[in-house]
Amino acid sequence: xxxxxxxxxxxxCAPNGVGLTDFTNALLDGKSGLRHQPNLEKLGFGCQVxxxxxxxxxxxxxxxxxxxxRGLNATGIVYGVIxxxxxxxxxxxxxxxxxxxxxxxxxxxxxxxxxxxxxxxAIHLIDxxxxxxxxxxxxIQTMASGISAYLGGLLGCGNQVTTNSAACTTGxxxxxMAYDRISQGKAEIMLTGSCSDSGPYVWGxxxxxxxxxxxxxxxxxxxxxxxxxxxxGFIPGSGAGAxxxxxxxxxxxxxxxxxxxxxxxxxxxxxxxxxxxxxxPNSIAVQRCIRNAITNSxxxxxxxxxxxxxxxxxxxxxxxxxxxxxxLERKYDDFPYINSFKGSxxxxxxxxxxxxxxxxxxxxxxxxxxxxxxxxxxxxEILAVISESCIPRETKRHQSxxxxxxxxxxxDVNACVIFKSFSKE
Amino acid sequence: MLKEEKYQKLKDIIKIYLPEDxxxxxxxxxxxxxxxxxxxxANLVDIVLDVEDAFDIRLENEDMEKMQTVNDAMAIxxxxxxxx
Numbered sequence: 025x026x027x028x029x030x031x032x033x034x035x036x037c038a039p040n041g042v043g044l045t046d047f048t049n050a051l052l053d054g055k056s057g058l059r060h061q062p063n064l065e066k067l068g069f070g071c072q073v074x075x076x077x078x079x080x081x082x083x084x085x086x087x088x089x090x091x092x093x094r095g096l097n098a099t100g101i102v103y104g105v106i107x108x109x110x111x112x113x114x115x116x117x118x119x120x121x122x123x124x125x126x127x128x129x130x131x132x133x134x135x136x137x138x139x140x141x142x143x144x145x146a147i148h149l150i151d152x153x154x155x156x157x158x159x160x161x162x163x164i165q166t167m168a169s170g171i172s173a174y175l176g177g178l179l180g181c182g183n184q185v186t187t188n189s190a191a192c193t194t195g196x197x198x199x200x201m202a203y204d205r206i207s208q209g210k211a212e213i214m215l216t217g218s219c220s221d222s223g224p225y226v227w228g229x230x231x232x233x234x235x236x237x238x239x240x241x242x243x244x245x246x247x248x249x250x251x252x253x254x255x256x257g258f259i260p261g262s263g264a265g266a267x268x269x270x271x272x273x274x275x276x277x278x279x280x281x282x283x284x285x286x287x288x289x290x291x292x293x294x295x296x297x298x299x300x301x302x303x304x305p306n307s308i309a310v311q312r313c314i315r316n317a318i319t320n321s322x323x324x325x326x327x328x329x330x331x332x333x334x335x336x337x338x339x340x341x342x343x344x345x346x347x348x349x350x351x352l353e354r355k356y357d358d359f360p361y362i363n364s365f366k367g368s369x370x371x372x373x374x375x376x377x378x379x380x381x382x383x384x385x386x387x388x389x390x391x392x393x394x395x396x397x398x399x400x401x402x403x404x405e406i407l408a409v410i411s412e413s414c415i416p417r418e419t420k421r422h423q424s425x426x427x428x429x430x431x432x433x434x435x436d437v438n439a440c441v442i443f444k445s446f447s448k449e
Numbered sequence: 450m451l452k453e454e455k456y457q458k459l460k461d462i463i464k465i466y467l468p469e470d471x472x473x474x475x476x477x478x479x480x481x482x483x484x485x486x487x488x489x490x491a492n493l494v495d496i497v498l499d500v501e502d503a504f505d506i507r508l509e510n511e512d513m514e515k516m517q518t519v520n521d522a523m524a525i526x527x528x529x530x531x532x533x
Binding site: 091159160 | 465466491492494495498
């Protein structure tokens with residue numbers, strides 16, 4: 025069985041915009057979601073810039089009942105529920121109000137670590153000998169699958185409800201997992217996405233690794249510089265993105281609006297062998313991942329006209345471009361358009377793949393390629409491989425046909441998914 | 450504290466844990482938390498913590514086990530307050 029799979033719903037809770045309208049406008053203009061964070065300054069972080077969605081209390085009231093809001097201290101769940109419920113509604117789907125689980129609808133919603141602030145709360149109580157005061161939500165807010173459990177329950181899904189975790193690859197991996205499930209006929213509709221908590225306890229480890237830029241604390245919107253000669257590391261972010269994947273059959277039957285088709289993808293690992301390590305990618309595996317994604321999707325490398333890279337604004341951006349170029353066997357002017365949203369969104373870690381995939385798919389709807397920011401000074405290593413014109417610095421009118429999106433993560437893991445514009449044929 | 454005042458305070462705690470199909474007006478003195486008010490056992494743990502905070506008392510495991518109805522809760526609160 026190899027059924028066609030389409031995207032019928034999108035939702036997002038990102039540093040540069042909560043909800044599709046604000047997010048789209050921010051991407052069109054390149055508006056930054058990166059801000060100086062006073063709490064990071066107070067704690068003596070080297071990098072005090074981060075991207076955090078601005079979620080108003082009023083908005084939380086809309087998504088969570090008073091009971092659910094009691095003791096709620098897991099930002100990842102807040103972001104994930106907002107994005108997930110929005111995507112479901114955007115797809116024209118309703119919550120299940122019947123007595124029977126929706127057997128053909130499921131949730132694959134990933135995260136790296138969930139409910140960190142809640143966990144900290146629990147740790148303090150336990151260390152004070154006060155474990156009895158934890159309350160009933162300590163477990164559900166800190167278990168990794170808390171987010172898929174939350175969404176699965178809110179929507180009454182009866183198919184697979186799970187949380188995947190593969191570092192910064194998580195969101196993109198989830199899309200491919202959901203695609204596989206529907207394509208194999210095991211589900212009709214899957215809500216997929218990922219979320220990442222905000223705050224010093226999530227971002228601190230990266231600051232300690234000295235891989236975050238320290239020179240932009242007074243100039244936060246310039247801090248994240250993918251593909252730039254002056255790139256100095258990634259800016260951590262948080263949030264959630266969500267997509268509703270659906271069999272073409274089901275979407276047609278419902279008369280659903282279709283954003284794009286998912287043609288396929290590939291997930292692999294470099295085994296931390298050769299140049300690969302816990303934190304560095306094995307290029308052989310990256311190239312293989314991209315090539316297999318193309319083969320699995322039944323297209324040619326030459327069919328791809330836009331790429332959304334992982335491109336975090338570290339010294340590895342040049343290597344990533346080289347890997348794309350080798351995998352596609354295309355360079356200079358023949359290379360597709362390429363963008364990275366991390367310049368304005370930051371690197372949302374486990375949420376990166378899903379937030380960026382939402383943005384990638386919005387390019388079909390808006391008929392544009394969203395601009396890259398903070399890379400007027402493109403790195404010479406990159407210009408040695410592709411032409412400057414491949415890297416739009418202004419949002420460009422363009423009717424994309426096929427967009428490739430990849431994410432790479434710690435543990436030497438890779439995911440690449442291929443989206444195609446959908447026309448009623 | 451007057452009995453009526455205590456009862457009101459307890460009802461204010463309970464109401465947030467009521468499922469959608471149970472109204473505040475359904476809360477009676479002899480209501481059973483789980484059987485009548487449909488409050489799930491996990492939330493009963495939270496009600497105990499809220500009662501501790503609201504009345505500045507501490508409930509032990511055996512108190513929690515005895516606390517099946519609104520009346521039980523009232524009685525336990527009275528005992529704890531008297532022992533203070």
